[in-house]
């Protein structure tokens with residue numbers, strides 16, 4: 067072999083070796099070129115999004131080591147959301163890590179969790195696989211900072227939950243934080259806070275590969291229907307990184323759905339994308355709020371807590387009423403969005419009883435009225451002073467309006483704008499009791515019973531041509 071060819075061969079072997087040695091995951095795609103997103107027609111995207119759009123209602127689960135301190139550190143109550151205690155109490159990594167040795171959720175019963183979600187009328191579950199603290203609730207080959215290697219519990223938490231979801235007919239989905247307060251490639255943002263992290267010089271590709279290895283593990287081991295990214299805001303992470311991750315994840319599972327926090331599009335807690343360019347991600351993510359209106363053609367999901375924290379805090383008793391939660395669900399659906407309602411389980415593995423009670427109450431309402439939420443579209447009306455409206459197209463070409471009445475009319479007449487179309491039939495959804503109606507110039511007056519059958523929200527159906 068000529069000397070030139072020898073040098074080339076050596077270089078080539080060296081390159082392959084370096085790549086192999088430094089790459090955590092043999093299959094991670096190391097290319098950093100700006101990539102084009104997967105090609106998809108509107109029909110293909112509609113088919114991929116269909117189950118998610120019809121679902122309308124899911125359970126968010128924030129669970130991890132932070133449930134152990136549960137909002138208190140060294141005898142002090144730490145302000146803010148429970149899963150941020152490492153940051154808000156400025157706990158050194160080596161101290162926080164010790165929590166893993168205490169994590170033993172012996173009361174964890176995934177079948178019970180899925181039953182609670184299903185009975186509430188929820189169609190999917192999104193659970194934190196790794197939050198900002200970097201601790202993994204699943205068995206990862208990329209780190210030993212996970213429930214299998216670092217805790218007395220020693221078993222994968224996601225596997226049984228994903229299997230229970232499949233068994234009970236719910237979609238299993240995972241949350242994954244890009245920001246990682248534990249991974250050595252990321253360093254704290256300041257002396258007092260981890261957030262937002264900075265990337266150590268020259269170690270970004272190492273962390274991107276770490277993320278991609280874990281995302282591959284999550285997809286291959288648990289087959290999530292949605293990857294719910296978060297922690298995208300640190301400056302070291304770019305929209306181009308988001309496109310790389312989005313493309314990589316879709317290449318592993320083309321049918322998967324990914325939120326807009328995989329990139330840099332979201333306008334803070336408003337959750338919708340900034341208007342200045344096309345951002346990566348399949349749906350917007352308003353947080354702790356319901357937008358004043360939906361946006362035609364834009365998929366979005368409001369994520370909200372039942373009290374004031376995502377991760378469990380032992381002393382947060384500021385629970386929203388079941389009435390508020392039901393009306394939130396209706397309000398969101400009337401604007402064409404999904405409701406991702408959070409539970410924060412305890413360190414033992416129990417969903418707090420106040421959450422369980424509220425979910426059971428929501429489930430009672432959904433049992434009677436779920437048809438007015440699932441697979442519906444946004445209201446045709448700008449404003450409806452008595453409540454909210456959702457709609458569905460019927461096989462006969464008519465449209466079915468679901469009028470969710472929060473404020474029952476005193477005069478027994480429910481006024482509906484005639485802009486909706488020619489009234490054909492009206493009835494109470496519960497029990498299908500027919501109702502009479504008459505047309506006035508710009509309104510249809512439906513005669514309703516003297517008092518509301520369901521004071522939280524009675525659904526009156528009006529079919530229009």
Ligand code: FHN
Pocket residue numbers: 147149150296297353369376
């Ligand atoms: O910082 C997180 C927070 O802990 C929680 O996970 C919420 C839920 O959407 N997301 C981030 C704040 O926007």
